[in-house]
Amino acid sequence: MTSYASALLEQNHDVATRLRDLINQLAVEHGSFILSSGQQANFYVDMRPLTLHHEGSPLVGQLVLGMLDAAGIEFEAIGGLTMGADPVATAVLHTAAADDRAVDGYVVRKQPKGHGKGRQVEGPGIEGRKVVVVEDTSTTGGSAMQAVRAVREVGGDIQAVAVIVDRDTGAKEHIEAESGVPYLYAYSKTDLGLA
Template sequence: MPNLTRLKELFHERALKFGDFTLASGRKAKYYLDGKQVTLHAEGLRLVSLGFWELLEEFDFDAIGGMSIGADPIVGGMLTVAAEANRDVVGFMIRKESKGHGTNKYVEGPVKPGMKVVIVEDVVTTGGSALLAVDRIQDFGCEVIAVAGIVDRLEGGAAAFAERNLPHRTLLTIRDFGIEPPTE
């Protein structure tokens, strides 16, 4: 596994903010993890991509993708790692809304129906964004074999994935930053 200590440091330095925030799930939070501050940083993306490659080595997949914009840099990094490992893997991006012109499709990239795919995400809270990506790529005709996140906030995402029989892997959890998830 790559240097997870260094990855935690990068999240502390670049991505972890304290205050009053509204998350994509609609929940209120006292901290925010802006994963793009790490995945759009050369060292951060390298650590994430190498970490995901090892985290997902138990799975046989043809493609990797997720909800645009959060997954986009991760997909690019993973494709580079796949090329270095001589693995023929393609990437895809899923739009929140169809583009409204041309083909009006939600899924972009060379992915094809029937492929086994992994959905990636930077930060997992309730799993809603990743599950929307799962629904869209399944509607496209692919088989989702796993969901991977960089950091799990431990606020229901893992349970939501388990409910759908989707294996879920993460590099870190919010406890790795000394933060306890809220109890409900």
């Protein structure tokens, strides 16, 4: 597997290098962990301390937007399953806004809201719009696929699934086979020295 960031890291790109270092400092823990997929792992990547960090968030926005642009993905809205996707999408829409690009965000609830309008997808409407589903990290792709299904139910036109850290455990293959859209990731576990 080749990640987007690995190409930038080979060129010693400041954003990719600094973000990789921050991921290792703030988001990676070593030990024995059970993942949301039920799999056992000797490291855990909790991206929230990074994606909500004052320095990490802007770097996430720059890297994810750069990755999507480099892949030629055109989109009008970005979001995914709460809560891992929320700070990633927010970082991207702020980065886009700084470049005078109109990118909206959206949030996918784990379950439709039990009151009010009963929505599962919140934010500016995405029906008929080109959207990207994001996730902070992925093992099997289950969270991203839950978001894909919800977005398609409300008429969003998914262009890609984008992830910051891919654990190299089959998420890419699963998501591309089931969703029919490209799966992009910024860092593999190898890029982070976790292989």
